[in-house]
Amino acid sequence: MQEHRSDQFQVNNGLDMSKEIFSKDETLSMRxxxxxQSIKLFYSDNPVKIVRGRGQYLYDEKDVRYLDCISNVHHVGHxxxxxxxxxxAQMELLNTNSRFLHDNIISYANRLSATLPDKLSVFYFVNSGSEANDLALRLAQQYTQHEDVIVLDHAYHGHLKSLIDISPYKFRKLSGQKEWVHVAPLPDIYRGLYREDHPNPGEAYADTVRDVIEDVHSKGRKISAFFCESxxxxxxxIILPQGYLTKVSEYVxxxxxxxxxxxxxxxxxxxxSHFWAFQMQGEACCPDIVTMGKPMGNGHPLACVVTTEQVAGAFAGTGVEYFNTFGGNPVSCAIGLAVLNVLEQEDMRGNATRVGAHLKDLLNKLQTKHQIVGDVRGVGLFLGxxxxxxxxxxxxxTEVAAAVVKRLREERIFVSTDGPFESVIKFKPPMCFSIADADLVAQKIDHVLTDMPVVIP
Known part of the structure; x- marks a missing residue:
């Protein structure tokens, strides 16, 4: 049957499917x-064919090198x-069902626990951030015995149906808002309800969550969780204003x-500055459930949910077994441990602090030079x-931001846009991003903005 399919491909497409490498046009045609078709490519009007990567660089089929400012999945470098x-090494030794007893999953959970508050001590390993967020939703609803969830406007938590339901970024384009989902304002101090001149935006935005809770109660419903990206x-x-999560957790x-x-x-x-972004809110902020994913496996599918003994106990008390065939398998955990080792040995948190501050400073200088730059925000290697x-x-x-992304691609730099209006150029590069890389990015953005027609009235 397989040989027949291969023959059909050769006849239908005029391609020799035994070839190891296709031309870019052949690859695009086959794709x-x-x-x-709903699985979109970057630069869809003229996609880039990438054949290898190393560190913060990607290389196309002609061995042209691009600086990667968007692959936050490849956390410690391609x-x-x-x-x-x-x-x-682990693949050559063993990779098997996670329901067999093995040291790697225990070693990895133990290493992760050292980075978290003490009460977050029970781990569930899965394969993707979407799986992690779906499980977190189940844990919250089982523990509280309530269904309703509060989320932030414009949030995105994954591609599963359960997560589209709690992701305004998605459900507003698809099935609409479910009656058990409630949306709180995004705490954006640049263009939100309360801005940078407010004396206490953290408390003001937290109070909007309190108002949502009161509205939910007035309808005879109960809250299971406040679900948000740190x-x-x-x-x-967006950088959450100080004190926001701590106050929200009190209300919730x-x-x-x-x-x-x-x-x-x-x-x-x-x-x-911190291993987890929620820790920026201070020691008083300790979630009940934390989900993690993308950077864990440096491109390998590895994700996790960590929670308290109380929440985990309620989940186990259902009498329904939970297992994940591949989540936490020996190879995944070996990779996860290696990522943690690299983070420590190469001081990548320190690098994120130093290089991120340097890049932010350069972007702030661009703001003083170019009227079209409205805001610079972020921390570490998470900048907008x-x-x-x-x-x-x-x-x-929005249109100018898209044009900048396209022009930077011509300068062999990959960036992309985000935000409700796709007007924010985002920077989430691999953690090995360097001072020289930051200098190059700022120089090229300056060049692109200088060359563009004047758009400011």
Missing amino acids: RKLIG CHPDVTRAAT LPSVGGQ RSAGGVLVVDEVQTGFGRVG LELVVDRELRTPA
Whole structure:
């Protein structure tokens, strides 16, 4: 049957499927025939064919090198040799169902626990951030015996149906808002309800969550969880105002709910100063459930949920077994351990702090030079550059942002946009990003903005 399919491919497409490498046009043609059209490519009008990577660089089929500012999945760098060696060694020894007893999963959970508050001590390993967030939703609803969830506007938590239901970024384009999902304002001090001139934006935005809870109670419903990213990414590289999560957790717990923090984008030292971004809110902020994913496996599918003994006990008390065939398998955990080793040995948190501060300083200088730069925000290697047509009105410059992304690709730098208006150029590069890389990025952005036609009235 397989030989027949191969023959059919050769006849239908005029390609020799036994070839190891296709031309870019052949690859694109085959992709259009075989891969779902809703699975979009970067630079879809003229995609880049990438054949190898190393560190913060990607290389196309002609061996042209690109600086990667967006692959936060490849946390310690593309194809880090220590990670690939760990994967190969364990794969040659054993990879099997996670329901067999094995040391790697215990060793990895123990290493992760050292980075977290003491009460977060029970781990569930899965394969993706979406799986992790789906499980976190189940844990919260089982523990509280309530269904309703509060989320932030413009949030995105994954591609499973359960997560589309709690992701305004998605459900507003699809099935609409479910009656058990409630949306609180995004705490964006640049263009939100309360801005940088407010005396206490953290408390003010937290009070909007309190108002949502009161509205939910008035309808005879109960809250299971407040579910949020520790630094909203799709929302536009937002830094939560100080004190926000601590105050929100008080309101949510008083209402019988739990605090679920999504660290899929920002965990593992990306912010530099802390291992987890929620820790930026202070020691008083301790979630009940934390989800993690993308950077854990440096490109290998590895994700996790960590929670308290109380929440885990309620989940176990259902009498229904939970297992994940591949989550936490020996190879995945060997890779996860290698990533933690590299983070420590190469001081990547320190690098994120130093290089991130340098890049932010360079972007701030661009703001003083170019009127179209409305805001610079972020921390560590999680930064955003918001473009606006009018600084006073803060009108998003969506088309210009898209043009900048396209022009930077021509300069062999990969960036992308985010935010409700796709007007924020985001930077989430591998953690090995250097001072020289930051200098190059700022120089090229300056060049691109200087060359563009004047768009400010």
